Amino acid sequence: xxxxxxxxxxxxxxxxxxxxxxxxxxxxxxxxxxxxxxxxxxxxxxxxxxxxxxxxxxxxxxxxxxxxxxxxxxxxxxxxxxxxxxxxxxxxxxxxxxxxxxxxxxxxxxxxxxxxxxxxxxxxxxxxxxxxxxxxxxxxxxxxxxxxxxxxxxxxxxxxxxxxxxxxxxxxxxxxxxxxxxxxxxxxxxxxxxxxxxxxxxxxxxxxxxxxxxxxxxxxxxxxxxxxxxxxxxxxxxxxxxxxxxxxxxxxxxxxxxx
Ligand code: BEZ
Numbered sequence: 001x002x003x004x005x006x007x008x009x010x011x012x013x014x015x016x017x018x019x020x021x022x023x024x025x026x027x028x029x030x031x032x033x034x035x036x037x038x039x040x041x042x043x044x045x046x047x048x049x050x051x052x053x054x055x056x057x058x059x060x061x062x063x064x065x066x067x068x069x070x071x072x073x074x075x076x077x078x079x080x081x082x083x084x085x086x087x088x089x090x091x092x093x094x095x096x097x098x099x100x101x102x103x104x105x106x107x108x109x110x111x112x113x114x115x116x117x118x119x120x121x122x123x124x125x126x127x128x129x130x131x132x133x134x135x136x137x138x139x140x141x142x143x144x145x146x147x148x149x150x151x152x153x154x155x156x157x158x159x160x161x162x163x164x165x166x167x168x169x170x171x172x173x174x175x176x177x178x179x180x181x182x183x184x185x186x187x188x189x190x191x192x193x194x195x196x197x198x199x200x201x202x203x204x205x206x207x208x209x210x211x212x213x214x215x216x217x218x219x220x221x222x223x224x225x226x227x228x229x230x231x232x233x234x235x236x237x238x239x240x241x242x243x244x245x246x247x248x249x250x251x252x253x254x255x256x257x258x259x
Contacts, residue, residue, distance in 0.1 A: 013075040024051040027105035040100040046107025050076030091116040109136035137252030151230035183256035203245035
């Protein structure tokens with residue numbers, strides 16, 4: 001296997017497993033779309049700490065998990081030592097096997113170079129193989145992004161918007177990219193999935209620390225505290241209910257076949 005390790009995000013595997021288990025818990029529903037069959041060979045792209053990879057393995061398939069973050073792969077190997085996990089980048093991975101299916105949950109919104117990821121996925125599939133994915137779609141976490149931009153402006157940081165690491169395409173945008181590279185798209189939906197966070201009042205702070213590190217690492221400790229406080233105040237009237245934060249997730253789900 002040819003893998004290029006470019007861990008773009010300094011993922012904290014402990015914070016991920018401790019406070020953000022919803023990422024794979026919601027993803028379990030996507031397994032019904034994958035419908036793994038005994039004997040198949042399946043790739044879990046963006047496997048994180050391996051929970052869904054292990055679920056896929058329960059169906060009697062051979063499964064391999066890849067992720068660009070070394071911290072996540074290390075934890076996945078500890079969690080499931082009987083499964084194979086490798087560090088690899090979605091934009092340029094090459095594996096010396098052809099898969100019956102590539103599965104991906106909550107990863108592709110981190111890949112702005114969607115064309116490169118789609119090309120990697122295409123070459124990894126057998127003819128007739130399927131690509132089953134869910135990720136953030138158009139309008140995802142719009143309120144959070146807006147609150148972050150307002151916070152940056154309020155404390156005089158004008159150039160941080162360029163650091164936005166997220167890609168939330170519409171159905172038409174993503175399915176067009178898939179079709180251009182030879183996939184036939186059989187299912188595509190975009191839906192709102194309001195998502196409650198763990199940890200009461202600290203929920204949105206933990207979320208920003210976990211997923212907003214591209215922004216936060218550019219700030220001093222004092223600026224980080226200010227940004228989080230402004231975001232909390234801005235979002236409270238709309239996303240905070242009965243002691244819990246509810247994030248405005250919108251998901252895109254896709255099934256596409258390599259023809
Ligand atoms: C998502 O799952 O939609 C998501 C997670 C973290 C940051 C941005 C989006």
